[in-house]
Amino acid sequence: MAAPIVFVVPTSNMLVRPSEIVDVSGRCQHTYLQHWGINPQEESNIVALCRILQDVFGHNPPVYTKPTSQPSPAPQLLHQPHTNGGQNILKSPVLHAYHPQSPTPPPLPPPPPYQSVATNKPASRPRSLSQAAPAPPPNPRYMIPSQNHMYQQKPPSQQHSNSLPRFLSGEDSSQLHISSILDEPSPAFIPQPAPLPTTQNPELVKLQSAVYDKVKESCNEFFEISTPEIHRIMGCGEQLNKSKVHINQEREHLLNLENKIKEKTEFLKNKVAEIDKLIEKVTNMPEVSVDDVLCGTTIVYNQLFELVAEDNAIEDTIYYLGKALSTERVDLNTYMKNIRTLAREQFMRRALIQKIRRQTGFDKLGYR
Missing domain, CATH: 1.10.287 (Helix Hairpins)
Structure with a gap:
């Protein structure tokens, strides 16, 4: 049995992401398809293939959203806590959206938001932040401090402002990790882009109108031709339905006659048998003078x-x-x-x- 051909079909606002098992056209080339039906002991089926592709696409999605021309407001939302102070960090939608997630995000290289923060702030402020911020530990578990730890410590305002870059670095890393998976900003920050106006080809519209008129004309001709035949067939059907009762009555009458004929036939057979016995008896009798x-x-x-x-x-x-x-x-x-x-x-x-x-x-x- 030949292996099935699997394609990834993106939607209108998404594109195919080429990878080791998905090419530019969207065709999947997995090792399970290459070994399809080779081992007779292991039966290949579509259900197992779907489970394998579901697992693979869960780690590496095969599609991503088309890039839009609108600027992404995500960096502004990330940089607003630095300008407004440490009190607005817990109120930002980024922290509320990603703080309840697992405290063990995968490690990533140093994100570029530090540079953007440094460019948007005065020279004295980034220098103090870079001097006060300690180096992140190797274990990514400690990159995002828990909420209980934040409430247990009672540092002064300067220490809180110094610990701000560390907190933002964990949130920025998780945000960058999510954006690296689908290459699209979160729908909480970017509204859905309005659909672009589509212009129809005049030649195509003309051809569609001609085809529609031709099909409509053909349908009308077929309807005119088939209407008398349909009426004739419906009349025959009505006559057949009316004749059904008469046919059933005749059938019952014939069945009754058949039963009577069978009874008379049995009676005649019995009498013929009796006459044959009498003839045989008379034949065997001796002649009398x-x-x-x-x-x-x-x-x-x-x-x-x-x-x-x-x-x-x-x-x-x-x-x-x-x-x-x-x-x-x-x-x-x-x-x-x-x-x-x-x-x-x-x-x-x-x-x-x-x-x-x-x-x-x-x-x-x-x-x-």
């Missing part, structure tokens, strides 16, 4: 059944012989012979039928 089915319960009844059948057959034969004689298909001699034979047999069978009926009791029941 008609004579075996149409018979009486006793031998006499079977004999009576056969005699009645023969009597009817003889009667039919006599009928068809008479019909053949009338159509002259049969001559008279042949007809008479056959009729005589059939009449004798019919008489014998009818006599036997009468006898069986008397024995079985069918005459009493009224059967013929």
Whole structure:
């Protein structure tokens, strides 16, 4: 994975301060970015990079405020305590602003305010101050005396005036240290500069106006073209919304029909299964003769059944012989012979039928 590209983007009233890890364009070149993804055991991520840059920029800010043409009134505020006396030192905003800070500011080289003080004062006054002021101790802790020590000592006015340069030297050193970090005076002394009036390029204004007119014209044309289509689509949407209820009703009706069809189908399947079982059962049954089915319960009844059948057959034969004689298909001699034979047999069978009926009791029941 490639390392990210980090840039410092200053605001409109600030500039980039080049350093070891930040170039003039604002691009950051930290060793963490150079070793990005090289060690597989240590995962490189944006959070760790932001923490490292936050720590580095906390000690060395990458931006500073643009210099302004207004004179800085900070030296005047620092030199006013010398002209007004030692009583105004505690009332100055510099002392009140930086006195509550940590009593251990970092050591700095001798600041130039001593020279400015010497130039603004008479010759006798700076000489006495330089003679009375002792050399500052090597430990910067004692450069700024604490407030308790100032109240415990009760020196005369001359000693207080002699100790004034030492007190101002600590405050000046802390003030110079803060100004060296951001290269800007404290907002307590310098008001915010008024923004410079900007003049617009006439050609740029003309181009912007032309682009605005062109975009506006294109938007109007697009609106005119798309308005009918939008109305048509909205009408289709309304029709679809109205048809939604009808579609839902039809869907419910079709679902009900589907349920009924499923029920009827199940019923028909059950009946078809029953019919198949009956067909299989009938198929497996043995064949039965008609004579075996149409018979009486006793031998006499079977004999009576056969005699009645023969009597009817003889009667039919006599009928068809008479019909053949009338159509002259049969001559008279042949007809008479056959009729005589059939009449004798019919008489014998009818006599036997009468006898069986008397024995079985069918005459009493009224059967013929």
